[in-house]
Amino acid sequence: MEKRNQLYEGKAKKVFETDNPEMLIVSYKDDATAFNGLKKGTIAGKGVINNKMSNLLMQMLEKNGVPTHFVEELSERETLVKRVKILPLEVIVRNIAAGSFSKNYGVPEGKVFKTPTIEFSYKNDELGDPLCNSYHAVALELCTDEELETVKAYAFKVNDLLKAFWNECGVTLVDFKIEFGRLSDGTIVLADEISPDTCRLWDSKTQEKLDKDRFRRDLGGVEEAYREIMSRLEKAINK
Numbered sequence: 163m164e165k166r167n168q169l170y171e172g173k174a175k176k177v178f179e180t181d182n183p184e185m186l187i188v189s190y191k192d193d194a195t196a197f198n199g200l201k202k203g204t205i206a207g208k209g210v211i212n213n214k215m216s217n218l219l220m221q222m223l224e225k226n227g228v229p230t231h232f233v234e235e236l237s238e239r240e241t242l243v244k245r246v247k248i249l250p251l252e253v254i255v256r257n258i259a260a261g262s263f264s265k266n267y268g269v270p271e272g273k274v275f276k277t278p279t280i281e282f283s284y285k286n287d288e289l290g291d292p293l294c295n296s297y298h299a300v301a302l303e304l305c306t307d308e309e310l311e312t313v314k315a316y317a318f319k320v321n322d323l324l325k326a327f328w329n330e331c332g333v334t335l336v337d338f339k340i341e342f343g344r345l346s347d348g349t350i351v352l353a354d355e356i357s358p359d360t361c362r363l364w365d366s367k368t369q370e371k372l373d374k375d376r377f378r379r380d381l382g383g384v385e386e387a388y389r390e391i392m393s394r395l396e397k398a399i400n401k
């Protein structure tokens with residue numbers, strides 16, 4: 163696979179074309195941003211961890227019936243993925259109140275929901291990724307009604323699978339954000355990444371935060387938390 167010109171550079175990743183029009187190469191950076199780009203920094207070694215973690219989790223999901231964009235890990239920071247058109251929709255699933263949910267609805271962080279919740283944001287930096295409901299998503303033509311049903315079903319399945327997996331690692335999956343894309347034939351697949359940048363992961367015993375909230379909230383021990391969560395995942399995978 164030959165790497166060609168850079169298509170796009172995002173906050174945490176770069177994306178390159180390849181000699182195959184149906185494939186792209188994603189390259190993970192150590193750059194971190196929060197609050198819609200207002201807070202900027204780097205987390206040393208994050209790109210390597212997020213690349214590996216996302217690939218291992220996507221392979222686990224794929225085995226369990228969730229189609230993903232993952233093709234092959236190429237190096238520490240680079241992965242070959244299927245080319246998709248990303249649906250401009252952030253899909254957020256929550257098991258426990260935290261972050262914007264706690265703030266918006268006045269619910270203390272840590273309140274466990276009786277059943278998981280889902281919400282959507284319209285992926286648009288200029289507008290600050292506003293919340294939108296499923297009717298808004300269809301009205302805005304971000305996706306069709308049918309695609310949205312597929313997205314919702316996959317999102318809850320991903321939650322069940324990730325929750326069980328992290329549980330084995332002594333980690334509580336609080337919430338996460340995922341993105342989906344369309345393959346050239348229209349098939350909906352899970353895309354983007356699944357990492358401590360995009361999930362809230364708490365130590366099951368101590369409730370210690372092992373994710374990007376350490377960076378967002380200046381809690382210190384950011385690199386250590388990324389390394390800790392990666393080592394727990396590797397232990398579970400190698401069991």
Ligand code: UDP
Nearest residue numbers: 254260261262263337338339359360361362
């Ligand atoms: N999230 C993300 N990207 C975003 C916004 C949120 O990956 O642009 C993730 C975040 O890491 C958390 C979940 O989605 O696991 C829910 O985030 P929330 O809406 O509470 O927003 P935040 O408090 O991070 O602003």
